[in-house]
Amino acid sequence: MDANLAFDALADPIRREILGVLAAEDECSAGAIADRITSVGRSAVSMHLKVLRVAGLVSERREGRFRFYSIDSAGSARDVLSLLHNVFRAGLQSVGGAVPDDELDGRRAVHNPGTP
Amino acid sequence: MDANLAFDALADPIRREILGVLAAEDECSAGAIADRITSVGRSAVSMHLKVLRVAGLVSERREGRFRFYSIDSAGSARDVLSLLHNVFRAGLQSVGGAVPDDELDGRRAVHNPGTP
DNA sequence: CGTCTCCGTCAATATTAGCTGACATGTTCA
């Protein structure tokens, strides 16, 4: 059961921002993702991608010197959704497709204390 | 948008264990919850409950000197589910009700290094 | 072959979260 890793991966705002980028672009190279995530450097993005991949939330495709990442809907995301549905079963009829895209990068908390 | 707090709250295995207890018991006093969470002390459970409450995942009802907690399905859990559905929309037709209850307390990682 | 690009990894550091034990608050009841 790797839903633990998935919950942990989903906890970080930057990782959710990366997921938002991938959800919008379908497939992205690591460099292209790092370009869109301006708040941290490329190394950090690379590590976040590793966390997401190990957690089973994104999948990787290698092509030459590039690595393309994409959302893995068949991975542990299913387990996460199942768990949440089991806990919050009441009053959860339709929750699909109601949130605008830029809500995904929900960075607002104690991380990123002002871009220097 | 407090889905950030909700994701953060859901990241902790003990908090997910608390949610599992509440999902099974419907309503529980703080002490009863602390009795079921044996890996940490009562103070820690109290703080976890505060995190869950601030995140909008559980609700509190005071009655005398007791405080009863219960799952808040109408809170930010909806936002969390919406976000996840938006990101992992492909291949997610039916994810409701498929996971046994004890999967909820998915404690397995580096926390809890042996009960003293 | 040499070089450049793309990208993952490593070591060191700083920030953060969680746990415990003691104390404070509010409630019930004798």
Place this chain on the structure above:
DNA sequence: TGAACATGTCAGCTAATATTGACGGAGACG
């Protein structure tokens, strides 16, 4: 009023995590 109970809160310590900058490996291309 005072004792017992249920909980929340605080300070201090410890452990985990993220970030950065430097480095290494693999492919492309002259």
